[in-house]
Amino acid sequence: MTDLIKLTVSEALKGLKSRQFSAVELTKAYIKQMEEGRKYNAYVVETTEQALEQAKLSDEHYTNGTNRALEGIPLGVKDLFCTKGIQTTACSHILDNFVPQYESTVTQNLLNNGSVFLGKLNMDEFAMGSSTETSYYKPAVNPYSKDKLLVPGGSSGGSAAAVCANMCAAATGTDTGGSIRQPASFCGITGIKPTYGRCSRWGIIAYASSLDQAGPMTKDVRDAAIMLKCMAGYDPKDSTSANIEVPDFEKVLGQDIKGLKIGIPKEYRSDGLNKEVASYWDKAAEMFKLRGAEIVEISLPHTKYALPTYYIIAPAETSSNLARYDGIRYGLRINGEKADDLYINTRTKGFGAEVKRRIMIGTYVLSAGYYDAYYIKAQKVRRLIKQDFEKAFEKCDLILTPTSPFSAFEIGDKSMNENPINMYLNDVFTVSVNLAGLPALSLPIGLDSKGLPLGMQLIGRAFDEETIFKAGYALEEDVAFKRK
Amino acid sequence: MAIDNEMVKQVAFLARLKVEDDKIEETKDEFNKILNWIEQLKEVDTSDIMPLVSVNDSSIPMREDTITDGNVKEAVLKNAPMQEFGYFAVPKVVE
Numbered sequence: 001m002t003d004l005i006k007l008t009v010s011e012a013l014k015g016l017k018s019r020q021f022s023a024v025e026l027t028k029a030y031i032k033q034m035e036e037g038r039k040y041n042a043y044v045v046e047t048t049e050q051a052l053e054q055a056k057l058s059d060e061h062y063t064n065g066t067n068r069a070l071e072g073i074p075l076g077v078k079d080l081f082c083t084k085g086i087q088t089t090a091c092s093h094i095l096d097n098f099v100p101q102y103e104s105t106v107t108q109n110l111l112n113n114g115s116v117f118l119g120k121l122n123m124d125e126f127a128m129g130s131s132t133e134t135s136y137y138k139p140a141v142n143p144y145s146k147d148k149l150l151v152p153g154g155s156s157g158g159s160a161a162a163v164c165a166n167m168c169a170a171a172t173g174t175d176t177g178g179s180i181r182q183p184a185s186f187c188g189i190t191g192i193k194p195t196y197g198r199c200s201r202w203g204i205i206a207y208a209s210s211l212d213q214a215g216p217m218t219k220d221v222r223d224a225a226i227m228l229k230c231m232a233g234y235d236p237k238d239s240t241s242a243n244i245e246v247p248d249f250e251k252v253l254g255q256d257i258k259g260l261k262i263g264i265p266k267e268y269r270s271d272g273l274n275k276e277v278a279s280y281w282d283k284a285a286e287m288f289k290l291r292g293a294e295i296v297e298i299s300l301p302h303t304k305y306a307l308p309t310y311y312i313i314a315p316a317e318t319s320s321n322l323a324r325y326d327g328i329r330y331g332l333r334i335n336g337e338k339a340d341d342l343y344i345n346t347r348t349k350g351f352g353a354e355v356k357r358r359i360m361i362g363t364y365v366l367s368a369g370y371y372d373a374y375y376i377k378a379q380k381v382r383r384l385i386k387q388d389f390e391k392a393f394e395k396c397d398l399i400l401t402p403t404s405p406f407s408a409f410e411i412g413d414k415s416m417n418e419n420p421i422n423m424y425l426n427d428v429f430t431v432s433v434n435l436a437g438l439p440a441l442s443l444p445i446g447l448d449s450k451g452l453p454l455g456m457q458l459i460g461r462a463f464d465e466e467t468i469f470k471a472g473y474a475l476e477e478d479v480a481f482k483r484k
Numbered sequence: 485m486a487i488d489n490e491m492v493k494q495v496a497f498l499a500r501l502k503v504e505d506d507k508i509e510e511t512k513d514e515f516n517k518i519l520n521w522i523e524q525l526k527e528v529d530t531s532d533i534m535p536l537v538s539v540n541d542s543s544i545p546m547r548e549d550t551i552t553d554g555n556v557k558e559a560v561l562k563n564a565p566m567q568e569f570g571y572f573a574v575p576k577v578v579e
Contacts, residue, residue, distance in 0.1 A: 101559035239544045308522040330563035339577050343500040363499040379535030437539030
């Protein structure tokens with residue numbers, strides 16, 4: 001029975017359909033694994049009783065022949081998604097005991113497709129971080145850790161750890177600057193940030209609204225295709241949601257990639273690039289070549305400005321989005337003499353150091369006298385970054401890059417925690433994609449000399465996740481990465 | 485555009501946050517480190533470039549100006565730290 005947890009979503013669906021095992025059996029197997037995996041601190045809330053009830057209903061659907069696309073599949077949900085009746089805190093102290101009275105559109109879509117929710121997954125506070133170390137509930141742990149505890153990446157680190165250690169069949173994540181792809185890379189799993197607008201942001205606790213996107217984190221590429229199809233779709237409740245039909249992504253898997261033009265951006269290959277990362281990058285390009293794809297050199301000249309641009313735009317949006325946490329209507333309240341004291345006490349106690357840092361940077365860059373020099377300037381550079389990609393996609397169909405410049409680091413790593421900019425550099429290969437609103441997938445390419453996973457990133461044109469899935473599936477076949 | 489201790493206090497107040505007195509110096513240094521780093525953007529020539537507000541090309545859709553939601557007082561108040569008579573309640577403030 002222990003093998004049930006190792007099945008991918010597509011394999012589990014086959015087994016459920018052919019009645020080899022029941023949804024309740026599958027859910028129970030995952031619940032047992034969650035108990036054994038508590039040392040990874042991946043879940044901050046476990047909803048096992050509800051999960052078993054949902055699984056029972058799923059079994060009825062299979063009996064009645066009314067089973068849906070994800071019927072009986074046990075999932076983990078990042079704690080950034082509001083889940084009706086289930087505590088949702090974005091792993092922040094300021095949302096203590098917050099129980100949403102509504103369901104986010106993405107999780108509702110997953111429920112409508114028959115999935116089972118095992119619980120809420122650990123993350124960096126308000127999705128601000130690359131290691132889950134900013135979580136109010138202590139960091140999640142990378143299942144690849146040996147003698148020393150390693151970070152699972154972040155912000156969707158609990159999701160990555162849970163999928164990696166088979167504590168759920170798949171999970172939801174969100175990605176503002178790399179928060180799906182970098183943890184996927186660190187934990188040897190697959191994750192896709194879809195095109196901005198593909199998934200509704202309604203009911204997802206906001207960090208930087210013009211960049212935030214939800215996406216799946218899965219055991220393989222096929223599962224990512226299945227999950228994304230179920231999560232995505234137009235939603236009038238999110239004014240930035242795209243009214244574009246969601247293709248059946250699974251259909252393209254296995255299609256020939258002969259003649260596909262794959263771009264290698266020269267700016268990503270700096271002298272300081274980690275040798276092992278560089279060599280896996282070459283290997284991936286070689287694999288594509290052997291399948292008849294054409295490798296072309298491209299240029300994304302504004303790459304080096306992407307992170308500084310992000311660290312103006314994201315904090316600016318943060319300072320605005322997080323203004324709502326005032327201690328009046330929900331969450332933590334710390335009283336004070338005057339009204340302002342109540343706000344200040346609540347926010348000072350409720351937010352962690354990194355969140356406060358970003359709120360203050362954002363407040364500064366938006367304040368009178370600095371708005372044009374920082375915020376407007378960043379928005380202009382953002383357009384140049386987007387145009388870089390548009391020009392590049394005239395020469396290629398897909399862009400291949402590493403996901404992260406290195407593999408997982410230790411929890412409490414000195415240089416990462418000493419200087420915030422060192423932590424920000426985790427997203428150096430992923431952040432441009434968010435600024436340009438493009439889709440990008442990360443999949444495991446192999447282990448480094450420390451035995452830790454590294455990921456490759458495939459970036460596509462807006463609303464062309466299909467090409468990414470097609471090429472990702474081919475690369476996955478060639479790599480044949482051994483999952484945990 | 486290096487910022488000083490006064491600016492740290494002012495920005496903290498605008499954001500309704502408190503930086504303890506013994507942390508102001510440290511916060512200022514950290515801010516300046518980050519600001520120096522993001523100031524690389526000055527090198528970029530953006531003279532004819534329009535700011536990009538959203539990657540969505542389409543305009544925001546309009547809808548009928550009708551009630552779509554509401555009458556959920558209990559749900560709205562459910563998470564209130566304090567409530568009385570169907571309202572959010574706050575401590576008495578005399579200013």
